[in-house]
Amino acid sequence: MAKIIVHQDAIKDRKEVVKVCPFFALEYENDELILNAACKMCNICVKRLPEVFEYVEDTLPEIDKNAWRGIAVYIDHIEGNIHPVSLELIGKAKEMAVRIDHPVYCLVMGDKVHDMAEELLHYGADEVFIYDKPQLYDFRIEPYTAVFENFINRVKPTIVLVGGTTVGRSLAPRVAARFRTGLTADCTTLDVQENTDLDQIRPAYGGNIMAHIHTPNHRPQFATVRYKIFNSPERSETKSGKLTSCSISDEFLISKINVIEIKKKEKLKSIEEADVIVVAGHALRKEEDLSMINELADMLGGMVATTRPLIEAGWTDPRMQIGLSGRTVKPKLIITCGVSGAIQFVAGMNSAEMIIAINSDPKAQIFDVAHYAIIGDIYEVIPRLIEKLKEFKD
Amino acid sequence: MNITVCIKQVPGTAEVEIDEKTGVLKRNPIDAKMNPYDLYAIETAVRLKEEKNAVVKVITMGPPYAKAVIKEAYMMGADEGCLLTDRKFAGADVLATAYALSQGITRMGDFDLIICGKMTTDGDTAQVGPEIAEYLQIPHVSNVRRIHEINEKSIIVEMDMAESVEIQEVQLPCLITVEKDIYQPRLPSFKLKLKTANRPVQIITFKDLDDKNVMHYGLYGSPTQVLRIFPPEPNTTSEHWEGDGEELGEKLAEKLKELKFV
Known part of the structure; x- marks a missing residue:
């Protein structure tokens, strides 16, 4: 201290x-x-x-780090499907576990989750702990926290990784507080030292600074990581590791929360909220060709936006316009298709995390801000791109 | 009904620069302001007050000048405010912050509902709310985007999940963290500013709290430690691709896969 x-x-x-x-x-x-x-x-x-x-x-009494062993991953799931962030975390856990010669554990809780737990054995977990109870069908904070607590007391892992999903970001701090231990949110880099201390690097101040954080005298060490930060491990055909069914008494699964209804969410409405945006520019020859742009956006789970000329032509809704006279967007990915890149447009999108521009004019201004400048005709590049993306899906 | 809102004063700008040689934050006149996400929490509380005749209390932890955010909350309609301040709280991480706040909330008296903003703009962790709920041993719901109903016993809320919306009925007392699309926050009112100009702010220090073990607060009560801070690496990729249109299409598909957009 x-x-x-x-x-x-x-x-x-x-x-x-x-x-x-x-x-x-x-x-x-x-x-x-x-x-x-x-x-x-x-x-x-x-x-x-x-x-x-x-x-x-000051020197404080040091905890016995050897009493805590293993790297545990909380398995998040939606409607019986493992959330991919959990697989990415298994990959990261394995990478670190090798360095300190520890096992990788998975924690699965829910109702009828056995098959899903078994699937994890294809990804290299050494032991998967299953809590299968009807009371765990819906995510409710008190029973989920109680199960997590039971698991940690039983296994005593040195590190616990949780995906930065809605559930993970609600559950991880609750459990960390129960153990009076540290939690570092939204880590972008994780590494482990020989003494099992976890090196955690995360952005703060809206990503303007990075902080290197550690938890030197508390166990377990909790970290949350967002989706698509780490790589997912390959699924191996053969299974390894084992499944362990765990029991927990019903009295710990009582909740003051009653889930009344679960509704599917309505589709995103505004382009400001989209993670991926495909922009149609004035290289588009006719209105019907917008279908190609729509298809590309659908393939990437994104939204379509446009530039001012297309709005003026009446082809698209003004709410889809990016630029000084339209909306300002900051998506994770923006692909501009046949957009020249006038300053009025660029001002509305140049803080996107990844900018890919397709334009046949090598001198197009849009290329000044693009991370990937693709000099080509959208009518040649995009159809082939869509075809190839379909192949990946199959 | 008593509603407590947790708020925080944050730097006025996120544009912080780091001196590359020394690795320290460059001093720029950081003006402080209310964490923008907390405005939604205050708005939610004031709306409930207007409907249900509740008392809205706000609490913040920080240095003496953090009192300014309580005054601002008064201008939005909060009734009582409390500043939790003491040297012993300095250097607190999420856990120690949540613990001190939970002690302060208890000190402020009864509560039926605690409302927190989604997160702060300086720490960006979104963890303090759930940790306070744990210390107070009450249920919590994060990412609340709508309140359907509240009565003496329970509150019905909509929790925003990635692909769905979960409607939950939660028994009071409980804690919720609210999304920014819950309500449009009102502007501070000049009328309320005049009316509340002399309204006091309760100051709570270490000696006022039930738990007087210094090891639970500030730096001593913080399991995590910041080893260093540094600027993020700028995104300097800039590649130009030329060639046959179809080949470019294929290459782009591969790139999107590599970047995990597929």
């Missing part, structure tokens, strides 16, 4: 020293410079004025 000590005698300029902290955590109390509640222990003061601020570590 660490703290920052202020050497009062070393303060040269009493006014200036306060400005060292960007979080306004330095203030005077009874003439003495102190760190107030705003301190984030970022150590900026120590780096800037080491003569005044000193970082010291």
Whole structure:
């Protein structure tokens, strides 16, 4: 455990020293410079004025890290299908487990989940723990937390990985708090040290900074990871590992929540919410050709947007327009098809995470912001692209 | 009915820069503001108050100047406010923050419903709400996008799942975290500003809390530690592809697969 000590005698300029902290955590109390509640222990003061601020570590009783063994993955599922993020986490768990020679565990809870649990043996889990109860049919926080608690007490894993799904982001903090241990949300990099400490890197401040976090003296170490951050392992034809059925007493499965109804969600309405956007530009020759753009968007689970000329031509709805006079979007992927890239348009989409532009004019302005500039005719590139994507689906 | 809303003061801008040599945040005049997601939580509480004659209390943890967000909540219709502040709370991670807040909420008196925003714009974790619920031993529902009904005993809410919407009836007391499409937050009212100008803010410090074990708060009560912060790697990929249209189509399909969009 660490703290920052202020050497009062070393303060040269009493006014200036306060400005060292960007979080306004330095203030005077009874003439003495102190760190107030705003301190984030970022150590900026120590780096800037080491003569005044000193970082010291007190030694606390250390926990026995050897008492915690294995990397556990919580298996999220929707309507009997394993959520792919859980498979990605098994892949990551295996990668780390090899390094410290630990087993990989999976935790499956739900109603009639045995077949699904068995499927996990194709992905390299060493042991899959199953809690199969009718009360676990719907996700309700108290029974799910109770099962998780039962599992951790039984298995004592050193690391617990949970997918950053709606369920995972609700469940993981609840369980972590029950064990009074640390949880790092939305990690983008995970690695393990020889002493089983987990190195966790995550974005903060809306992705403007990255933080490297560890949990040095608590177990288990919880981390959540969003979908599509890590790679999914290949499914092997043969099974390995074993299934273990676990029991839990009904009294732990009582809930104050009653699930009344589950409705399918209506389709996304606005392009601002879409993760994937395909944009039709004015290289499109006739209105009917929009079907090609629609098909591509459907294949990628995305939405179609357009540029101003197409709106003016009356081919598309104004709500689909990107640009200064339309909407501003920030999707994970945007594919522009025959869009020249006027500044008014680019301003509405240039913060997309991945920009792929298709245009036959090598000098098109859109290529200045594209991560992948594809110089070609949309009428040649897109039909073949769609064909190939269909092959992948089959 | 008592409704408690947890709010937080965050930096006014997310544009933080890091000095590449020293690895520290560059000091820019960070102006502070209310976490934008908390406006939805306050709006939800005030709407319920207008319907059900409830008392809306807000609580925040932070340095003395975080009082500003409580004043802002007053201007939106909150009735009482409490600032949880003490040097002993400094350096708190999610767990220690949730614990201190749960202690503060208990200190503020009875509660039937606790409302939190979806997440903050500085930490981005969305974890504090569920952890508070755990410490208070009450049920919680995250990602609430609509409230159907509330009565003395329970609340019926819509939970936003990836592909579905789950309608749940939850017994009170409980905690919910609300999505930003639940209601459009109102602007702070000038009339309320004048009316609440002299309304006090209750200050709660370490010595006011039931649990006085310093090991449960601030840095000591935080299992996670930040080893370092650094700027993210910029996305510098910029490739130009030329060639036969069909080949480009195939190559693009392969690329989309590699980037996991397929």
